Amino acid sequence: MTTSDTDYCAALVRGLDRDRYIADLFAPADKRGALFALHAFNAEVARVREAITNPMAGEVRLQWWSDALIGGARGDVRANPVAGALLEAVETYDLPRETFFSLLDARIFDLYDDPMPSVNDLEGYAGETSSALIRLATIVLTGAADRASAEVAGHAGVAYAITGLLRAFPFHARRGQCYVPLDILAAHGLTREDAVSGQASPALRAALGEMRALARRHYDKAIAALAGTDPANLPAFLPLALVPGDLSRMTRPHDPFTGVPALPPLLRIWALWRGARSLRRAV
Numbered sequence: 001m002t003t004s005d006t007d008y009c010a011a012l013v014r015g016l017d018r019d020r021y022i023a024d025l026f027a028p029a030d031k032r033g034a035l036f037a038l039h040a041f042n043a044e045v046a047r048v049r050e051a052i053t054n055p056m057a058g059e060v061r062l063q064w065w066s067d068a069l070i071g072g073a074r075g076d077v078r079a080n081p082v083a084g085a086l087l088e089a090v091e092t093y094d095l096p097r098e099t100f101f102s103l104l105d106a107r108i109f110d111l112y113d114d115p116m117p118s119v120n121d122l123e124g125y126a127g128e129t130s131s132a133l134i135r136l137a138t139i140v141l142t143g144a145a146d147r148a149s150a151e152v153a154g155h156a157g158v159a160y161a162i163t164g165l166l167r168a169f170p171f172h173a174r175r176g177q178c179y180v181p182l183d184i185l186a187a188h189g190l191t192r193e194d195a196v197s198g199q200a201s202p203a204l205r206a207a208l209g210e211m212r213a214l215a216r217r218h219y220d221k222a223i224a225a226l227a228g229t230d231p232a233n234l235p236a237f238l239p240l241a242l243v244p245g246d247l248s249r250m251t252r253p254h255d256p257f258t259g260v261p262a263l264p265p266l267l268r269i270w271a272l273w274r275g276a277r278s279l280r281r282a283v
Helices: 005-018 016-023 029-046 055-072 080-091 097-112 119-142 146-168 169-174 182-187 202-225 231-250 265-282
Strands: none
Touching: 005 016, 005 029, 005 080, 005 119, 016 029, 016 231, 016 265, 029 055, 029 080, 029 097, 029 119, 029 146, 055 080, 055 097, 080 119, 097 119, 119 146, 119 231, 146 169, 146 202, 146 231, 202 231, 202 265
16 A cells, blocks of 8 residues: 555545544554545545436446456556555455445445335445444454454444434435435325425424434444453444434434534544543443
């Protein structure tokens, strides 16, 4: 992994995924390059929709990453600094390529405006994306994906992903996209169209509250599973520390279509530092 590739990945993560960037800084210096590569890859595939004019073009981009991981992409794949750094991380730490393929398959959902069918589907989506990213990071940090850390990663990833989707709810709604599952919406007498209508209602607020409760349940399970895990995995789990505060701020009165109460960037860094101390006591 060249210094220029690592620097490029670090800058990309710093600009697009500040939570994970700060968490990566808690890792040993010799592990950070691989973590930056993982999270730069995630940032690239997570923003594919913003860079394309139609879903098929997005699928082509995601397919390029799949081909790159199996050596089937045309041209010099390693000329792409993120791909070059990622492939070196995969080879150095023997990261399971199947996990990347599943993540890319899950990201196809982002390209369309299809509704999220159920809570189970939402948990599956979060597991294949956010949880998978945490599991890969634990392999980098400790060299193995043990059962204890896999359980934490599963719940932590779902909690962090759902919280992130709730934070992005106004943005997604404006472009006609909805991650609130249909079964939650239906339980409150709502449709997908209601969830992207721009018209707030008590029923919609109740549905979003149910999403917050779901994220909180997974957070609690992740914290309970932390005991006995390898402390070296802390940087992979660290963004979880932001979940309670984010969920709490979302309970404040606000229009869910115009913005979600947020923590200023400097205070998020402070919250991550405090979270690192708290999580150390939990493992």
